[in-house]
Amino acid sequence: MTKKIIFLALVMSFADLPAQRFDDGLIREFRKAAKEDLLDKWYPLAADNDDGGFYSEITYDFKIGDHQDKMIVTQSRHIWTNARAFLLYGEDKYLGYAEHGFRFLRDKMWDKGNGGFHNLVTKTGKPIPKPGEAKTAYGNAFAIYALAAYYKASRNEEALELAKKTFRWLEKHSHDPEYKGYFQHMEANGDRIARTADTPSAADTGYKDQNSTIHLLEAFTELYTVWPDELLRQRLEELLLLVRDTIVNDDNYMNLFFERDWTPVSFRDRSKETIEKHYYLDHVSFGHDVETAYLMLEASDALGRKDREKTLHTGKNMVDHALDNGWDSKSGGFYDGGYYFKGTNGITIVNPDKNWWSQAEGLNTLLIMDRHFPGDKRSYGEYFLKLWKYTGTYITDSRKGGWYEWGQDTRPETRKDPKGHIWKSTYHNFRALANCIRMLEE
Template sequence: MQTTRLALSCLLVAGVCAAQAGPTGVPHQPSRDAYLKLAAEVDDALHHDVLAVWFPRAVDNEHGGFHSHFARDWKKLPSDGKFSVFQGRMTWVAAQVVLHEPARRQEFAPIVRHGVEYLKDVMWDTQDGGFFWGLDDDGKITPQFGDHKELYGMGFCIYGAAAAYQATHDEQALDLAKKGFAWMDQHAHDAEHGGYYEWLTRDGTPVPMRIVNGRVESNGVGPVGFKSMNTHIHLMEAFTQLYEVWPDATLRARLEELLAIVRDKVSVAPGVMNLYFTNAWQAIPDHDSYGHDVETAYLMLETDEVLHGKASEATESMAKMLVDHALAYGWDTKNGGFFHEGTTLGEPENTSKEWWVECEGLNALLLMHERYGKQNPVYFDRFLEQWQFIRNHTLDAQDRGDFNLTTAEGKPLSEDKGSIWKAAYHDSRAFWNVSERLRKLAASQ
């Protein structure tokens, strides 16, 4: 199968590239058929390498919620707990199936309800409010996760619940998302500097930074007591999802604030994002994450369009800069695909390739092609190379699904297909977006 995929991909790339050049060699738009062929390939990956391998396999009918740990061949491995991020993301994915594929509503609506019930009845802290960072399979607090609250995880619980309401019109799901937002806004919003405190005690008290012998205490997302790029881009994402079904005035104000923070404080010219900040938004030097750059380009445009119908010039400009910089410094010119991370103006420092980075890159490159492809063919050229790398290396031809991490050349560095940090969210969202955008581009030809 690997050889067949490679051969088909090479033929397709050759055909599309040929379609791009006119008699004078001047680039023009790919053909309608080329777009549709690509859309069919992406659809195949979505259904066979994401949805079919995760569902219903991940549904945990014994303990509730979703099981996250699977081997390369998709055999169930020992549980690594019930993580708020994973539970929210899988609920969101199930809801997207209902929204994108109405014919599968009867199959997936019960999975959506299953996810919401777990978020509502187990992940929500009935004592102090808010969603737990994580629990064991019996719904108990453990040293693995602790009893604190982390806004990164809470945001994804809201994200899943809001999408569930959009898909099923279940008022319980919307009430849960509203309740999560209200708790978060009451306990964690920084009224002075904007944005949110990220790491809280169980009762909602922000945890200050702790420095011992020069070392800062850290958690799974970043340094405790600081603000992070990662949490704030995903809060923006979650609030956007909620705003689509609940256009509340306070929610809108917070969403406007987050968009401005991500675009104007987190992101800076020439197209990079600082990772960590003091509470007053002073940037802390660190690496540049190419995957977050291209993902945030998409998320900013999405938020601005939901809020205002059309993205502003400032948002468009910064989104383009983020993608252009990632291509200039983080693109693998030999093998295709985005490297993991590097410095702002230096060579890549980590050249491994993670599944979510490659999928977010695919989405962002086609988004840029849609906007700027008539002026510059580079985005579609890189899109083709990115898709070729994903098909030939990220996707597992033997057992389906995608490898978590590969070398720059595409050799798997890990074989487990699922973990608490690897759900069906990045790849499914990217493939849905790309498939629909390719068909939109085909229709415009």
């Protein structure tokens, strides 16, 4: 009986821990940030009622900008956000926005002749051929992500069928049956674009990469929850193990680009000038590491894998590495990138700026880690609160609403940069805020 009382007391103490640090006022802050300061600013403003889909460029003061080519990634992210907003709030307007975006994907961005989604189209939906990336695995992954979420919200069978069709198109044109994983760059007809002797050394053409891989993992996870197909399960497990056991290296961060056989692309033995020239291909991306810790766990849970603890601890090690090496101990926030230069001790921060999506993903993952490891010496909950304070001070715009692209502590000159463009919409920050609200309320 005594042991039972002690056990119950311990359980109750852990249950009480989040309530002591995360009160109702914090929940109200997150609710306001998600709805009034984000969703209400973007929608219905971003819905293009003339040509379909969503506007790409939104100015700093929330007006429609001049550059309105539409990319599959951004269009899909708007659909996903509104589908999830409908599931969270139950308001029909969000389902309407998601349906509006779905129609543009189906009618304008799907290649009816060759299959797959065009990467970039004009405002009206005319394909814009771009050498080297007419179609991408990354873009088609986000289409699957959006279509599966929209189906979950609407039960529109046409959306699910299009998601299945996209998965099968990737299986035919992008999947590597020999070394596993997916090729990123494809021609309009689906032919893989290989790297040649003429490919510029700083270009990513022909390489496999962590970014498309983690977002295929994310997309297949979303699709698997509504379509538990056996081949899809195999590919989802394949991606999870690739990320966890190959892309994440022994130093607890992800290599970024790879040869076809998953040999990492590295310039560490080259001159500093060469390393700087190839920064995009070879550096430590703290934001991606923190985000991937969450995506791996989400995939593992969807699959019901028995080795969940291994995945969880791999993610924890990645978060710990990012906190120990990529966290600004003075102002807070995650730096953009670092590098382990040969012959030096420790890491060098090579890009001290802080982008919005890394901070958003950090909020989500730090709260997850706090739930799993409430007594850890790093105190993930305290880092979470510090990051929320940093985000409120330097990332969110208290005057005009929305999120700046860069932290204003290091990039104040970007204050009037667009709030939205083809690489920035509402997906990272809304997902993080919605997940945090759910965890805080639980």
